[in-house]
Amino acid sequence: MNTIEEFKNWEINLPHTQAPRIGRVHIGLVQLSTDHSLEMDWAKLLGTQAGIFSSRVYYSSEMTPEALDKIASGISEASDLIAYGLPMDVMAFGCTSASIIIGEEKVAKLLTKNRGDIPATNPWTAAQAAFKHLGAKKIAVFSPYPTEVNFPLYNQLTAAGFEVCTLGSLGIEKDTDITKISKESMMSALDQILPDSGADLVFMSCTNLRVLDHIQEIENKFNIPVVCSNSAMFWHAMHLTGHTAHCPGYGKLLNL
Numbered sequence: 001m002n003t004i005e006e007f008k009n010w011e012i013n014l015p016h017t018q019a020p021r022i023g024r025v026h027i028g029l030v031q032l033s034t035d036h037s038l039e040m041d042w043a044k045l046l047g048t049q050a051g052i053f054s055s056r057v058y059y060s061s062e063m064t065p066e067a068l069d070k071i072a073s074g075i076s077e078a079s080d081l082i083a084y085g086l087p088m089d090v091m092a093f094g095c096t097s098a099s100i101i102i103g104e105e106k107v108a109k110l111l112t113k114n115r116g117d118i119p120a121t122n123p124w125t126a127a128q129a130a131f132k133h134l135g136a137k138k139i140a141v142f143s144p145y146p147t148e149v150n151f152p153l154y155n156q157l158t159a160a161g162f163e164v165c166t167l168g169s170l171g172i173e174k175d176t177d178i179t180k181i182s183k184e185s186m187m188s189a190l191d192q193i194l195p196d197s198g199a200d201l202v203f204m205s206c207t208n209l210r211v212l213d214h215i216q217e218i219e220n221k222f223n224i225p226v227v228c229s230n231s232a233m234f235w236h237a238m239h240l241t242g243h244t245a246h247c248p249g250y251g252k253l254l255n256l
Helices: 004-010 038-046 065-070 072-080 096-102 104-112 123-133 147-159 183-193 212-222 229-240
Strands: 025-032 050-057 090-094 138-143 163-169 201-204 226-228
Touching: 025 038, 025 072, 025 229, 038 050, 038 212, 038 229, 050 072, 050 229, 065 072, 065 096, 065 147, 072 104, 090 104, 090 229, 096 104, 096 123, 096 147, 104 123, 123 201, 123 226, 123 229, 138 147, 138 183, 147 163, 163 183, 183 212, 212 226, 212 229, 226 229
Parallel strands: 025 050, 025 090, 138 163, 138 201, 201 226
Antiparallel strands: none
């Protein structure tokens, strides 16, 4: 065969039908270029209940309000790149501190700008919803952030009606260093801030914090519910689509 016309006459045209979308919750996720932990954590939670479709937005890794605010300029474009032509059920933005600095409503609008009328979440919105779901009013906060990020975190929690009874901070200044925090350091910090705090719950902030695997152990040791950014956002993404996240072994929130 020397021509495309000869090839057309030779090839066999086959009929086909189209199957519906895979029957599980579809979550569109915009995460940071510096995040090393969120995908690994969610891979453990998804099972057959949800599928994750993601892209990334540039972040300098500097833990300052100014650098975090700049992330906003890339969120919509990153959202547009997610699985073109495939409808999502919910959109998620994977940065707790940027959601605090940029603002929850603005993040939601940027995420869904070209995605239609679907819900959106982020770790900060999700964490607050999780606190209410668990009936917690007094919150202990474990933060890897510097003071300039912790102050708006504190202010927004108190403005939302929660009592921040203690806040322990590691003061880390680069996002890529947060993922390197050891389990031993987290346990030692909780030993310092939780006893006699009167907290109903401990929030361990940051999607880059590798704490998901230790939540059950922490809950057993301190007899207190643990919410981390990655557990909260998965729970909330499922909740917003009318589903209950069920992930045994990852703490009370994901195993109610």
